[in-house]
Each structure stands twice: as structure tokens, then as C-alpha cells.
Amino acid sequence: MKTAPGPGNVALVDRDIGDPQAGQVLLDVTGAGVCGTDLHICDDEYRNHPPVTMGHEVAAVVRAVGMGVDAGWLGARVTCETYFSTCGECAPCRDGRINLCPRRRSIGSFADGGFAERLLLPVANLHRIPGGVDEHAAALCEPLACVCNCLCDPAVVSPGDLVLVTGPGAMGLLAAQVARAAGGTVLVVGRGSDEVRLRAAAELGFPTATADDADRVGSFAAPDGPDVVIECSGAAAGIHTCLTSARAGGRYVQIGLAGRAVAVPFDELCYRELSVRSGFASTPWSWRRALRLVEGGQVRLDPLVSEVVGLGQWERVFADTRSGRGIKFVFDPRL
Numbered sequence: 001m002k003t004a005p006g007p008g009n010v011a012l013v014d015r016d017i018g019d020p021q022a023g024q025v026l027l028d029v030t031g032a033g034v035c036g037t038d039l040h041i042c043d044d045e046y047r048n049h050p051p052v053t054m055g056h057e058v059a060a061v062v063r064a065v066g067m068g069v070d071a072g073w074l075g076a077r078v079t080c081e082t083y084f085s086t087c088g089e090c091a092p093c094r095d096g097r098i099n100l101c102p103r104r105r106s107i108g109s110f111a112d113g114g115f116a117e118r119l120l121l122p123v124a125n126l127h128r129i130p131g132g133v134d135e136h137a138a139a140l141c142e143p144l145a146c147v148c149n150c151l152c153d154p155a156v157v158s159p160g161d162l163v164l165v166t167g168p169g170a171m172g173l174l175a176a177q178v179a180r181a182a183g184g185t186v187l188v189v190g191r192g193s194d195e196v197r198l199r200a201a202a203e204l205g206f207p208t209a210t211a212d213d214a215d216r217v218g219s220f221a222a223p224d225g226p227d228v229v230i231e232c233s234g235a236a237a238g239i240h241t242c243l244t245s246a247r248a249g250g251r252y253v254q255i256g257l258a259g260r261a262v263a264v265p266f267d268e269l270c271y272r273e274l275s276v277r278s279g280f281a282s283t284p285w286s287w288r289r290a291l292r293l294v295e296g297g298q299v300r301l302d303p304l305v306s307e308v309v310g311l312g313q314w315e316r317v318f319a320d321t322r323s324g325r326g327i328k329f330v331f332d333p334r335l
């Protein structure tokens with residue numbers, strides 16, 4: 001958990017989370033994905049309120065239910081929306097855009113999250129895991145819901161679009177699959193060091209290129225450039241590639257988070273008359289869409305899980321996530 005404000009201050013500690021209150025469920029965590037946001041919380045580059053247990057990508061089994069909760073949930077395999085609470089009163093809340101509530105308390109940053117054996121959540125946050133999706137990979141439903149919020153609501157990709165995705169991490173490989181499901185033809189671009197990730201992209205059926213292979217990137221959508229560019233690396237180089245390769249009048253989507261100000265050629269937005277789309281976190285609707293895509297097989301989560309580890313290995317796993325070794329590490333607190 002994040003024990004105190006400031007960079008670092010992350011440790012394994014014992015923490016009592018209590019019993020489920022009315023409307024809540026107590027979950028046994030089976031899988032909790034490590035995400036770039038967790039590194040930003042570790043570095044204090046993403047807002048958080050310590051002491052707080054980190055982890056917002058969760059798959060679990062319902063262990064106990066609070067008053068007023070349908071006992072039919074007991075034993076269910078679930079994955080969870082991440083807002084422990086929203087204020088219900090601000091303009092975004094009243095508009096149904098709860099992801100934009102300035103007073104929302106998300107698990108993993110403002111309320112205790114999933115890097116733990118147990119997790120307390122409102123029952124309204126639960127979604128049943130589709131059959132055939134395993135208890136670790138199901139944690140990736142959360143990043144998938146975020147990708148769906150960015151790409152589908154409203155739709156950014158139309159059938160026949162040429163789509164370039166930079167950053168072949170979990171977000172990039174999910175975005176590539178959603179863009180393909182929407183009818184796009186997708187090229188996945190990474191750095192030379194992204195070998196493992198680009199191989200996973202190829203196994204998912206995508207053509208790949210490294211960013212320094214300008215010919216390959218250029219010829220993908222020659223002569224005009226891709227209709228849609230989806231930036232999932234959060235790094236200046238990826239943003240640069242997207243801004244300078246999109247076709248005039250094309251669409252630019254920012255999904256990756258840099259965590260700090262970066263220098264990029266923003267004038268390209270004007271020169272190319274690009275429209276910009278992004279999205280913050282997920283919505284109930286993006287979750288339902290994400291689960292349908294998984295259930296229908298248009299999006300595969302399993303190939304993105306590089307390793308399942310116990311919580312005791314968090315330092316090594318954070319370092320491997322930081323250096324881009326592997327794609328998605330998932331904690332199983334029972335290990």
C-alpha cells in the first residue's frame with residue numbers, strides 16, 4: 001500500500017478493512033493487475049490519498065454480502081468498477097458522467113484497492129466474469145473498459161479506417177483489438193526494446209513495426225497517413241509519431257498517461273486539422289461494452305498476462321512494469 005504522501009512510501013503491511021456494510025460486498029481477490037497508474041502513484045505523479053491500498057484492476061470471488069445485498073452474489077466470480085463513491089451532486093454526476101466527478105473516490109488511490117487478499121466494494125460495482133475467462137486475466141476487464149470509453153463512446157474508428165497504435169503495452173494491445181473489432185485495419189508500433197510486446201501483438205494477428213522503421217510506418221497508410229492514431233505509450237516519442245503521421249483531417253486519441261509535462265509538436269493538430277479524443281477511466285456503459293467484447297471473443301485478455309505473482313514480489317514486478325519487460329503482471333494474493 002501507499003503509506004504516506006511523496007515519491008516512494010510503498011510497503012506491504014497488514015490492514016484491517018472490516019465487514020461489508022449495507023449495500024457492500026467483501027471480495028476474495030483472485031487477480032489484481034499492475035498498471036502504469038500504480039507506478040505514477042508510487043512516484044506521486046497521480047493523485048492519491050494515503051494510507052491507501054493500491055490496485056484498481058481486480059478479479060475476485062464474493063466472500064460475504066452486507067445488509068440488503070442479494071445472497072445470489074455469494075461465490076460469484078466478479079470483476080469490479082473502480083469508483084468506491086461519487087458525490088452524486090456535481091454537474092458530471094448529475095449528467096451520468098461519474099468518471100468525471102471531482103469528488104469520486106477510486107479504489108487504489110482514494111479508497112483501499114485490490115493489492116490485498118480482501119476488498120470491500122459497493123455491490124453496484126460488480127460484473128460477473130464471462131465463462132472461459134480465467135481468474136487472473138479477468139483483471140484486465142478494467143483497462144479494457146477504459147479503452148472502450150476512449151474509443152467507442154462516441155465511436156472513433158469506422159469500418160475501413162487505417163489505425164496506427166503506438167505503445168504495445170496492455171492498453172495498446174487492448175486498443176488495437178477494440179479498433180479491429182470496430183472495423184479498423186491496425187498497425188502496432190513500439191520501440192526496439194518492446195520485443196516481447198510486439199511479439200504478443202503479432203500473435204494477436206496485428207502487423208507490427210518499430211518506431212525507427214519510418215518506411216514501414218509510412219507505407220502502412222501511404223500516401224495519406226492513418227485515419228486514426230491511438231497513442232498508448234504516454235511517452236513523448238509515441239506522441240510525436242502519432243501527431244506527425246496522422247492524415248490531414250484524421251483523428252488523434254490519447255490513452256497513455258505521461259504523468260508529467262512532455263514536449264511534443266502540438267502545432268501538428270492545427271496543420272493537420274486533427275480532431276482529438278480521449279477519455280478518463282471508465283463508465284458503467286464502457287464496462288458493459290468491454291464485457292460483451294470479451295464474451296464475444298473480439299477481445300482476448302489471456303495473451304496479455306505475462307506473469308502471475310504473489311504480493312511479496314511487488315518490487316520486482318513494479319520494476320519490470322517500469323522497464324517494459326512483459327505486458328501485464330497480475331498479483332494473486334493467495335500465492
Ligand SMILES: [Zn+2]
Nearest residue numbers: 035037057143
Ligand atoms: Zn489501470
Ligand SMILES: [Zn+2]
Nearest residue numbers: 087090093101
Ligand atoms: Zn460528483
